[in-house]
Amino acid sequence: MIVEFENTLNTPDAVRAFLKRLLDDALADAVLTAFASPHSPLPMPTLMIDSQLLDRAVPLAPAAPLNTARMAARVLSKDIGKRIAVVLRPCEIRALIEMEKLSQCTLDPAILISMDCFGRMENDRYLELAATQDDPESAFYATPDLQEAVCPSCRACLRFIPENVDVTLCLAGQSDKKGVTLVSGSLKGEKVLKKLGGTSTDLPLGRQADIDRIMARRQTHREEMTTGAAARMADMAVFQQTIANCLNCYNCRVACPVCYCKECVFVTDVFAHRPEILMGRAMKKGAVKIPTDTTMFHLTRMAHIAHACVGCGQCSSVCPSSIPVADLFITVSEKVQEHYGYIPGQDPQRPWPFLVVETDKQVE
Amino acid sequence: MEICTPDNTTSSILQSAPRRPVDSPTPLCLSCGTCSAGCPITGQSGFDPRKIVQMVLAGRDKELVKSNLPWLCTLCGKCEYACPMGINIISIIRTARGLVDRDKVPGQIHKGVELGLKTGNNLGLPQEDFTFIIEDVGEELSAESGFEDFMVPIDKKGARMLHTLHNKLVNTQNEDLVHWWKIFHVASESWTIPSVNWEGVNWGLFSGDNDAMKTFVDRIAHHMQALELSCLMYPE
Amino acid sequence: MEKTKSQFLVLGAGVGGICSAIDLAETGYSVTLVEKGPRTGGIMPQLDHQFPDDHCGMCRMLPMVDREPGAQTCLKRGLSHPNIRILTHTTLTDLSGNPGDYTAVLTSVSRGVDALRCTRCMACIDVCPVSVLDAFNDRAGDRNAIYQPFFGNPEALPTIDWDNCTRCGECAQACPNSAIDLERVELTESVAPVSGVIVAGGNPLYDPAVTDLYGYGVLPNVVTATAFERILSGSGPFRGQPVRPSDGHPIRRVAWIQCVGSRNVMIGAGHCSSTCCMFAVKEALLAKKTLGSDTDTTIFYMDMRTYGRDSQRYRDRAEEESGVRFIRCRIHSVDPADDPGDLKLTYLDDLGQPGEATFDMVVLSTGAGVQKELPPLLADKTDQGAVVTIGPEAGLQDIRETVLRAHGAVSSLLEKLNMDSRAKTIPKTGRAGDKSVNRFMQQPVIQVLVLDNGVVKAPQVEWPAIEGRLERSPGNIFVNRLSIIDGKDLSLELETVLKETRGNRLLVVSNHIAGYRATLTKRFEEAGFSAPLVEWVDLNRNDVSMGTETIQPDAAMKPIQVALMRLLHKRPSRGMAQVVENSALVIGAGPAGLSAAVSLAEQGVVVHLVEKEISIGGNGPRIQDEHQRRPIDQLIVRAKGHPNISIHTGATLGALSGRPGHFEGWVVKENMEIPLSFGAAIIATGGTPAITEAYGMGKHPPLVSHFDFEKKVLDPRFAEDTLNTVVMIQCAGSREEPRNYCSRTCCVKALDNALRVRQLFPHARIVIFYRDIMTYGKSEELYAKARTRRIRFIPFNKSKPPVVRTEGDTVVVDGFDPVMGEAVHLKADWVSLAVGMVPKPIHDLCRLLEVPVTPDGFVHEADAKWRPVDTINPGVFVCGLAKGPLRADEAVAEGTAAALRALRLLNRTELAPQRHSAVVRHAICSRCYLCVDSCPYGARFVEPVLGQVEVDPVACQGCGTCASVCPNSATVMGENEDFTVMNVIEAALM
């Protein structure tokens, strides 16, 4: 079902109005969306019950200081009988679907809402924008130049149209930047839109052309990115240069939405180095650097989740040493995902690829 | 509509066909195909030893006797030798042949048996013609160096070995006789050829005529006794 | 007699012998496994693959619940279990005394090679001038008179073949260490008291040299099936690069001739050897795999006896997917073809047309040979009940049947001796002696024992250099060198070291001590160093010495460092043991279930027998043949009267929880819920005749199932009617998808019925349409009998079945007889269809018991060959029709086998968790449950309140799949924790 909503308001307001209606009409018990705190314009995921407070929500703000999928997973860690509308970027939706496969959350109580995503800015860039604009959301969607200023992963993202959501907020092709077209992607979504009482309509006229335009641009960016990244890890020696400045702060895995471990293996006893080994090695070589397992960390993290990488780019954004972690990850995961024929976030029913045992080989 | 041939009567062929001591007392055929696989003429004009066995086991004697199947067989015995169930296949086929009216026996065999009984050889060759041919061949041999003293021993009483002949060797391929004789001569063998009833091929075997077969065998036994011989050479 | 001293003899160390030895050992008894030959394993080491799945998996026979005492290694290679003593080169020469208290005399023949002195340099083999055909390769290769009997000789000791040894002395001269004694010595020992004897002598294979038709022994490219398997094998005479024996040409075309030495009354072998058909199919597939998929593989057969549950599909896959050709014709003879080495076969095809084909090799599918008679000293004791044989009366058996028979033999032996299953000799290994526990619980301190064997031929080791490095290694390491040159007794020196050491872990470094290992292990145990606390490094091994003269210290240190690292991670304790309930739940009271229940009850186990129907007996009471029914009637009586058995009829299992050794469940009966607790469960839910619509079944009254026809024939009124024609059609609705398995029982039933009809109506026409007559083993005799009773057998292909139609009121069957080459049209008074058997619906039950179900609805056993009555759940067993079609007598036998398997679990008072088993570290676990999904044994479950993952330490087999899917090592494996392995890898690459 496709519904044109509040075409008199500008788009972010229309979206806010939509979310309010969900609460007002009791279509959802709560809404989880981005909210600018009194302390900073940076949007933070917030669980809202009071529809009045939604005036201060910034669901379309082109920034994400953290991947909201992880926060959403906390709220959705079990079904407590409340329906929660969750507004997420497509990459975050993908992450959430992967997390459900890992029993980290349940999507049964969730109404998944996502938008055609033009990307997010790095935090400092967004703060700049917020400092100069009263309504950074509207400014972003009205200014194509600003849309080019998103982070590298977003510029190279080819999956910016939501998949597996209940309601899609169509932003591409909204030429006058007024209102929002809502598209249901499931029975659950269709029910919501029906109750909303809108009349069924068509997708915005210019939407496909807009998508194609963005896609073409992003494909170019992506090629550049993967070529560049491939060169940075062409062999182990080059790769050592690439990660030479890694501080082992593990920010990248903290930020990663699919790196789901409660406690990373790299902080467990598995990597506690035995003094016997260190001493033995020192005796042999004359000197030995106390190991930090830096290379091990990056390779292992890839081995653990490259097949599930959703390409959100958070890892790069949080790196204090400006290592293009996401570029590397996205480039590697492209190959690994192709190898397994596995696309994260695409099919909620599909198990993690290495759990699948080809039945003809499973002779018992 | 006609339902298939009755196969529930007992077979007289099966009952009367003689069995060797090694043969199985119960006619057990699993139609495994060993006989058919080994038979040199399986498939020719629909011949298949297994089929014959199955026919008699089903009591379809008449059908078998009426067909030309029994006559296609060469009685070589490969089938019987390998039969894992010890079925007397050759004996069965001979018995079937014996049940055919004599005038329905294929011409040459029938004629051969008749002539054999009447004249002592399957060709019906008169005795004088026979001795002429034999002596002529013997003379030819004595012309060769080393065989100057060779003579064909006919009806030689007290020799060691009786030499019966395949009629073909007498009629058309008598140069083969020379090879035999050369060997006998060099080996200083004491042997003889009977002037009458010299036939070494018992077509009673092939026609399924046990009486005739017996007659032919008796004749040879008679030679052995009359000429006081101790050893028999049988060319078939 | 004291039970703790109960010991048994098992004669023959083939599949059956090994299986029954493990069974007895696991049930708590000591076993002496006596083998006449030089090695264990029977035919198994000769075969790399076995039907019906082309896989081995022999190791799956090893204990599941108390794994550590049993050898955790390949069973083809050998077996070590603290309760089992293996004697090769040994025979039983006397057995006296009374049942349960025999005295046995065993006579061993010396190997001619001293295990302690021998350095395994094999110089003796190199110089031996004698060459004999190698029986191991079934004459497809040679060996010397002194040789290594391949597998089953883990010590790799050469052995003298006394029959062929010429005593020339070359080997003794070549031996650098004077290890060879050319005098054959017989040693005799007396073993007493022996409670019972299991005779597992195996079946000799037919020797095709007896027949001149196939050219065996004359044409080098004609071989037996075993020899062909050896030719293909990587360890065979061609080392995995098989070529035609006559000339080394590639093997492109292979034919199999079936029934060589079987189904042949002329050689006194009227039986079917049961296994050869499947063996041939397997070999054809193996040939395709080894020689290339385009290899021409043709099997010439009489009936393809694919009577196992999985066999028909296996055969179909071979034909349809792999292109194996099947031709129904017994081959007359093998002739040399025009090209030298080629072999020519003539045959008749399925349509009766003659054909001829040329092959590179012809394989003779040899069946069972002449069964050795039991020696009188055993034969006269079999009826005493304490000497039991494994199935020689049944002839050649496949692995599955052999394993079942071994279980059954052990079960009946114990039952007859009426032994309390709770024997007290269950070994408690892996635990250090009490007084030294504290020391071993401390931080690892490593005592290195350098054992210098001083051998001549082995590479020399610079011991001082190695000792120096060890001493300089960081950590608490102490080094002592002991010299054991020339087998010198080292007890004093060793004792001193072991007594005085501060070490609590042992590292043994040597250049060759294989011969001493058993003795040393015992010494170490006595000193408190249980096996897990000891690591061994033998430097005289390829991966270190590479055939060099001297072992460099650098090379030597590689394995030493790995072993040191492992020792640093070793822990002595294994955690808490769990209590075992000495009771069992048997579900289903048919022949299999009754048999299992009675067998268990006889051995002191409390049995809850649950039956869905209102009466017990299952299909048993419906068996018409009194001879077959009587044993089941007897079981019914025994079960009803047994104090250890409580019977719940009209009842089902309602709920279940717990773990192997201790389950709790509810039995639901007429709205009542009866709580039960038990240690093991046996599924024996049985089966029923299949419903089919094949041939218009159900539409015409004269069309009946062979079960119904049997009833009619047995009805006295049947004989009063007239009867002209009976037609039977086999495999109705079965042996093709979706029910593509053979029900095993229908052919025999059809033959029985046909013979009964023949008796009543000497002149009736009886015609049986069949695909393959499945009269395996002795039942072949019944087939032979029917063949002599003027019953007409017409083979058909599944693509061209006979057609049943009606003409007015008459039913007519149209078919084609390829043997007679004629169409047949039969007006039938009765058409009896062999409808086959299907299992009772068991999906719900199996879900409760966490046991998988096959696509056909049978219970999926743990392993079709090696664990035929086990399921993947170590506390749940299965027998009878629930797991595959079989006859009632076979169901009874399976019931006994399942009972024995359950006993192996129930005989314990407690179950100790295993060293190699998984542990969850809840604090860092993210509850993703990947481990739960990946566990192949269902040994993990989610605790419902907190969602924590729990491991059933009994069900867990220690495979570590869980640990490898866990990204943050929240699941770790005992002995192979991630941190251990990471350190070991570091040490290995240092």
Next chain:
Amino acid sequence: MATREPKIIALVCNWCTYTAADLAGTSRLIYPANVRMVRFMCTGMIDVKYIIKAFLEGADGVFVGGCHPGDCHYINGNVKAERRISGLQVLLEQFGIDPKRFTLKWIGASEGPEFQRNMQEFTRTIAELGPQIESDMMIL
């Protein structure tokens, strides 16, 4: 770079490949001494970490050996390993680690000669590929 003997680590399962290696040993089937063997109960327990670790510790080649599919003592640990390891192969290739340096083979318990052949071939392959970057040169 100075040539050196390739360092090869073999991670093998207890039931099949280790037994085959043992058989090769007792049958005197000589294979290169470069191979350092680490035994596991099952290839199914071989974590991707172990393989990465091995490469970082200076292994020039990593050989994983397990039971033939279907022969696994633990039902299917080997095929699960295959699935996981295949992905790692693709991953490491992105870092210039030739997939040939990292191989998974099924070697049954009786296949001593097969083990020998595999070790010889693998060592040859690794020797041809030359040494990997020294572990000292890596940020460990």
